[in-house]
Amino acid sequence: SIDPSRLLGRIHELGEIGRDADGKLTRLAGSETERLGRDRLVSWLEDAGLEVAVDRIGNIFGIWNAGGVGEKPVMIGSHIDTVINAGIYDGCFGVLSGLEVIQTLKSQGFEPTRPIVVTAFTNEEGVRYAPDMMGSLVYSGGLDAATALEAVGTDGTVLGDELARIGYAGSHAPGFMTPHAYVELHIEQGPVLEREGVPVGAVQDLQGISWQKVTIDGDANHAGTTPISMRRDAGYAAARVITFLRDRAAASNTPTVATVGCIAFEPNAVNVIPSRATFTVDLRDPDEDRLRQEETALAAFLEQLAADEKVGISVERLARFEPVKFDPAIVRLIEAAASDRGLGCKRMTSGAGHDAQMIARIAPSAMIFVPSRGGISHNPKEFTADTDLVAGANILLDVVCGLATG
Amino acid sequence: SIDPSRLLGRIHELGEIGRDADGKLTRLAGSETERLGRDRLVSWLEDAGLEVAVDRIGNIFGIWNAGGVGEKPVMIGSHIDTVINAGIYDGCFGVLSGLEVIQTLKSQGFEPTRPIVVTAFTNEEGVRYAPDMMGSLVYSGGLDAATALEAVGTDGTVLGDELARIGYAGSHAPGFMTPHAYVELHIEQGPVLEREGVPVGAVQDLQGISWQKVTIDGDANHAGTTPISMRRDAGYAAARVITFLRDRAAASNTPTVATVGCIAFEPNAVNVIPSRATFTVDLRDPDEDRLRQEETALAAFLEQLAADEKVGISVERLARFEPVKFDPAIVRLIEAAASDRGLGCKRMTSGAGHDAQMIARIAPSAMIFVPSRGGISHNPKEFTADTDLVAGANILLDVVCGLATG
Ligand SMILES: NC(=O)NCCC(=O)O
Ligand SMILES: NC(=O)NCCC(=O)O
Numbered sequence: 001s002i003d004p005s006r007l008l009g010r011i012h013e014l015g016e017i018g019r020d021a022d023g024k025l026t027r028l029a030g031s032e033t034e035r036l037g038r039d040r041l042v043s044w045l046e047d048a049g050l051e052v053a054v055d056r057i058g059n060i061f062g063i064w065n066a067g068g069v070g071e072k073p074v075m076i077g078s079h080i081d082t083v084i085n086a087g088i089y090d091g092c093f094g095v096l097s098g099l100e101v102i103q104t105l106k107s108q109g110f111e112p113t114r115p116i117v118v119t120a121f122t123n124e125e126g127v128r129y130a131p132d133m134m135g136s137l138v139y140s141g142g143l144d145a146a147t148a149l150e151a152v153g154t155d156g157t158v159l160g161d162e163l164a165r166i167g168y169a170g171s172h173a174p175g176f177m178t179p180h181a182y183v184e185l186h187i188e189q190g191p192v193l194e195r196e197g198v199p200v201g202a203v204q205d206l207q208g209i210s211w212q213k214v215t216i217d218g219d220a221n222h223a224g225t226t227p228i229s230m231r232r233d234a235g236y237a238a239a240r241v242i243t244f245l246r247d248r249a250a251a252s253n254t255p256t257v258a259t260v261g262c263i264a265f266e267p268n269a270v271n272v273i274p275s276r277a278t279f280t281v282d283l284r285d286p287d288e289d290r291l292r293q294e295e296t297a298l299a300a301f302l303e304q305l306a307a308d309e310k311v312g313i314s315v316e317r318l319a320r321f322e323p324v325k326f327d328p329a330i331v332r333l334i335e336a337a338a339s340d341r342g343l344g345c346k347r348m349t350s351g352a353g354h355d356a357q358m359i360a361r362i363a364p365s366a367m368i369f370v371p372s373r374g375g376i377s378h379n380p381k382e383f384t385a386d387t388d389l390v391a392g393a394n395i396l397l398d399v400v401c402g403l404a405t406g
Numbered sequence: 407s408i409d410p411s412r413l414l415g416r417i418h419e420l421g422e423i424g425r426d427a428d429g430k431l432t433r434l435a436g437s438e439t440e441r442l443g444r445d446r447l448v449s450w451l452e453d454a455g456l457e458v459a460v461d462r463i464g465n466i467f468g469i470w471n472a473g474g475v476g477e478k479p480v481m482i483g484s485h486i487d488t489v490i491n492a493g494i495y496d497g498c499f500g501v502l503s504g505l506e507v508i509q510t511l512k513s514q515g516f517e518p519t520r521p522i523v524v525t526a527f528t529n530e531e532g533v534r535y536a537p538d539m540m541g542s543l544v545y546s547g548g549l550d551a552a553t554a555l556e557a558v559g560t561d562g563t564v565l566g567d568e569l570a571r572i573g574y575a576g577s578h579a580p581g582f583m584t585p586h587a588y589v590e591l592h593i594e595q596g597p598v599l600e601r602e603g604v605p606v607g608a609v610q611d612l613q614g615i616s617w618q619k620v621t622i623d624g625d626a627n628h629a630g631t632t633p634i635s636m637r638r639d640a641g642y643a644a645a646r647v648i649t650f651l652r653d654r655a656a657a658s659n660t661p662t663v664a665t666v667g668c669i670a671f672e673p674n675a676v677n678v679i680p681s682r683a684t685f686t687v688d689l690r691d692p693d694e695d696r697l698r699q700e701e702t703a704l705a706a707f708l709e710q711l712a713a714d715e716k717v718g719i720s721v722e723r724l725a726r727f728e729p730v731k732f733d734p735a736i737v738r739l740i741e742a743a744a745s746d747r748g749l750g751c752k753r754m755t756s757g758a759g760h761d762a763q764m765i766a767r768i769a770p771s772a773m774i775f776v777p778s779r780g781g782i783s784h785n786p787k788e789f790t791a792d793t794d795l796v797a798g799a800n801i802l803l804d805v806v807c808g809l810a811t812g
Pocket of ligand 1: 124132133352629630
């Protein structure tokens with residue numbers, strides 16, 4: 001079994017890196033605070049005697065080349081970038097558990113028949129640069145590194161420049177090690193495990209994700225003198241889209257979710273009718289056909305709205321990933337490990353996107369979930385009990401043992 | 407009659423002061439660009455031989471003490487601060503026409519029986535600091551200068567600090583001259599005069615204005631994992647308010663207008679349900695009872711929404727002004743001047759707020775309007791034909807002559 005205090009200590013230590021004066025934790029991809037988090041991780045990897053490598057998109061690898069040099073490695077990973085005002089577990093738990101598993105195996109004299117690698121992928125959250133899961137997407141060949149490095153952030157920065165600035169523009173070609181298998185341990189970030197009282201989730205699939213940025217163009221005009229009938233109000237049109245998406249998802253009786261997380265009006269003045277509204281749309285569904293239907297319904301609504309409100313509407317694609325099925329053999333390994341340790345385990349679907357969904361393109365992959373209190377994530381109140389964290393890391397240990405000798 | 411090329415030349419010269427690299431004109435109250443506009447105006451006042459005074463709230467006065475020293479002055483005014491990405495006429499036209507009228511009267515040897523004063527009031531637009539019409543409100547005793555100077559801007563600055571920084575924290579007590587009468591010439595900023603083909607508006611009243619800032623608090627959570635039924639989505643709740651206000655105003659068959667011009671979500675990330683939405687509400691109606699009904703309807707909607715969506719809602723008052731009736735005698739002077747010059751003239755209501763509505767508390771006041779092409783204002787496309795500008799300035803000349811000898 002793993003060392004609980006070492007793992008929990010590191011989770012809390014990393015969780016203090018990147019807090020602002022108000023105590024809010026934010027380590028956006030490629031930022032100064034993320035640099036500090038990366039530096040801390042690299043020092044832990046080196047202290048554990050691992051070989052550290054960084055690839056061109058900034059993914060960090062801690063390689064234990066103990067046995068089976070030249071064989072495809074077992075890869076354990078996740079990410080350490082965060083959303084704005086984040087919790088401490090999302091991503092970090094998976095990376096630090098990977099390190100913990102390798103350190104435990106090393107200290108117990110375990111002899112793997114292939115290398116074991118712990119990975120922290122770049123820009124999983126996608127908050128500053130779209131698409132999300134970018135580092136693992138590039139690693140698995142789904143996006144060209146040069147294109148990804150040119151991504152322009154919400155703050156106008158370019159990812160490649162930022163990685164160079166913080167010292168994480170590595171030289172390895174993304175994909176330089178093809179995994180034998182990939183396992184990712186993560187907090188559920190949703191309410192299912194807690195509600196059902198089950199400590200372990202064996203994640204068998206992951207829903208499709210569609211991100212779009214919508215821009216609506218109307219006319220700026222005076223709020224006091226312009227009759228309602230003469231307005232081309234971009235802000236009102238944006239509000240119509242937000243209520244349409246939410247009301248449709250609420251009425252659907254399907255697991256479809258729709259979210260408008262970002263918005264901006266121009267010129268954004270109290271007495272000026274907005275000339276422009278921009279906002280993001282995050283649509284998700286475990287079923288690809290239904291996700292496509294939702295995208296089509298939105299497009300039709302926007303077309304009608306443009307005609308009704310006499311506004312211009314344009315849509316930019318930020319990210320689009322189909323639902324993914326994980327490897328049934330690894331899912332069974334997870335269930336077996338839980339059963340051996342006397343822990344309940346539930347097969348489930350992931351609502352969040354994860355690096356595992358990208359690595360699944362090039363290697364058998366699956367995920368282990370642990371419960372999130374109140375289903376809360378992307379929020380400082382994100383919380384998982386220590387016993388659940390430790391149990392999850394031990395399941396990971398067992399699964400990696402199986403994969404690294406198989 | 408006034409000198410058209412001098413007036414039009416100054417309008418265009420002032421209209422170039424405060425443009426950014428993209429050519430957008432913005433002179434927010436107390437800003438660096440507004441300082442440049444103020445400096446230019448003061449140099450014109452001095453060149454015209456006027457005595458320049460600045461009061462504690464930064465209102466600028468150009469005083470012609472030719473006749474009747476000690477008598478109450480005729481005051482002509484407006485403002486030179488602008489909205490974001492503004493046109494060149496709003497406010498500036500009235501101030502520069504006031505200067506033009508005085509210069510014309512001086513050069514023609516006119517002998518007034520009382521002083522004539524041109525005024526540029528501070529922060530009429532209210533975009534950076536609320537409430538709008540602040541300088542004239544303070545001047546007329548409706549708001550204490552010390553309180554106004556403590557106003558915190560949308561950018562976190564304090565108005566008093568900004569006025570001191572730009573050199574316009576004057577020493578005169580606001581209200582130091584009680585006007586005999588106040589006249590303000592302004593572009594209509596609405597579609598009425600153009601639609602009816604009338605060159606002059608005699609403004610007999612001005613609608614009530616209600617500005618509020620609404621803050622909605624929900625819960626940040628993950629956009630992919632949080633079922634719709636478990637959300638407390640502050641952004642969705644904000645969108646519900648925007649559509650409620652607009653749909654209600656559109657359905658009302660009254661002149662009520664409702665506008666949401668500013669909005670912000672927190673944390674404003676693509677895959678995070680907004681934990682907070684803040685937005686402004688601008689409600690206007692020429693009828694005080696109806697304006698109160700609209701405010702009550704909004705309050706009731708917010709209360710129901712808070713219960714339905716399980717969100718917290720708080721409301722802050724930014725500005726509240728009752729409808730104002732202007733002085734019938736000055737309105738008749740305007741009509742007579744238009745008739746003498748062979749110009750059509752229409753009695754009308756102002757949809758926009760103006761400094762005249764504040765000065766009406768302490769002196770007989772009225773306004774002259776000229777047409778706005780397409781009814782467009784608070785927009786770089788704001789436009790009034792030169793002939794209409796010149797005609798308006800000549801009406802102002804005639805009205806001031808009448809008031810300054812009466
Ligand atoms: N796990 C996680 O929060 N990933 C970020 C990408 C997403 O929005 O699902
Ligand atoms: N005239 C004008 O645009 N005033 C600004 C205050 C308002 O919003 O009406």
